[in-house]
Amino acid sequence: MTKTLPALAIHGGAGTVPAHQLDNESRAAYHEGLRTALRAGWKLLHAGAPALDAVMAAVKALEDDTLFNAGRGAVLTSAGRPEMDAAIMRGSDRAAGAVAGICGPRNPVEAARLVMEQSGHVLMMGKGAEAFLREVGMEFLPASYFETARRRAALELELARRASGAPDIRTDADRHG
Amino acid sequence: TVGAVARDVNGGLAAATSTGGYTAKRPGRVGDAPVIGAGTFADDASCAVSCTGSGEVFIRYTASAELAARVRLGREKLDEAASRLIAELGARDGEGGMITVGAEGAPVLVFNCSGMYRGYTDEEGVLWTAIHRE
Secondary structure, eight states, X not given: OOOOOOEEEEEXXXXXXXXXXXXXXXXXXXXXXXXXXXXXXXXXXXXXXXHHHHHHHHHHHHHHSTTSXXXXXXXXXTTSSOOEEEEEEEXXXXXXXXXXXXXXXXXXXXXXXXXXXXXXXXXXXXXXXXXXXXXXXXXXXXXHHHOOHHHHHHHHHHHHHHHHTOOOOOOHXXXXX | OEEEEEEOXXXXXXXXXXXXXXXXXOTTOOOSTTSBTTTEEEOTTSEEEEEXXXXXXXXXXXXXXXXXXXXXXXXXXXXXXXXXXXXXHHHTTOOEEEEEEESSSOOEEEESSSEEEEEEEOTTOOEEEEEEOO
16 A cells, blocks of 8 residues: 555634733643644654544643643533533544533543444433443543633633623633633 | 544544533533534545534534535545635634645645634644644
């Protein structure tokens, strides 16, 4: 089989902090978080690993970084707790796995891959998904592990706005995390 | 929302997306990230895609499957198709972005809003990252 040139791209979300509000320290932290994820994926691709392993490694690195809205640092629902969604898909046979509305697995993308590889389904949601993930041995962390002061503050701001009826003038970052 | 797309040395493609949704969302609300063909898609015959943004719009327009179809049916090259599609989504209140990679060539990263945390590696593994339009 002919070899192709490997390639990897990532995103950390389109809800960015406006340029004029981003101080140099925060800017550097975002770039470093992105580079950490790129290194995690590229190391695998460079070693000849499948693309599926590379995208999972890169997304896990972003889920572990509280700057980004996924895994640890996920935004909070109006009920004050995180509900996380994730998906993964392989292009050779269109195998796919996804989870919706879960809280517990450190890395939701890894949960999605377990759904793909061990459940016989594509998409699993909520309590049923969590029960399956426990059955297959996934570690569960408390909701407090995922919450950050920044997301709690963004939630309180939004709930206060809704209560007051003021117009939604949030930045992308506050809305989309 | 975070995501990744990759092509390996055997030409295999893959995509992954993960999210907390948006701040103060209603419990039970699910956006495009876990919906295959909306926020996440991969098919070696066309491309791998991961999206971020107004999930309801990306679901209704099956954003990532739409991009793959335009490439697979040979109507447009990947970068042209992605740029056109993200602009079309923007015109329908679908604010956000997408990253994609095909069977050959460099990854494509497009967005229709003020910025997107993003990055890619070139064939030598040189890292490139950005936040706003830079």
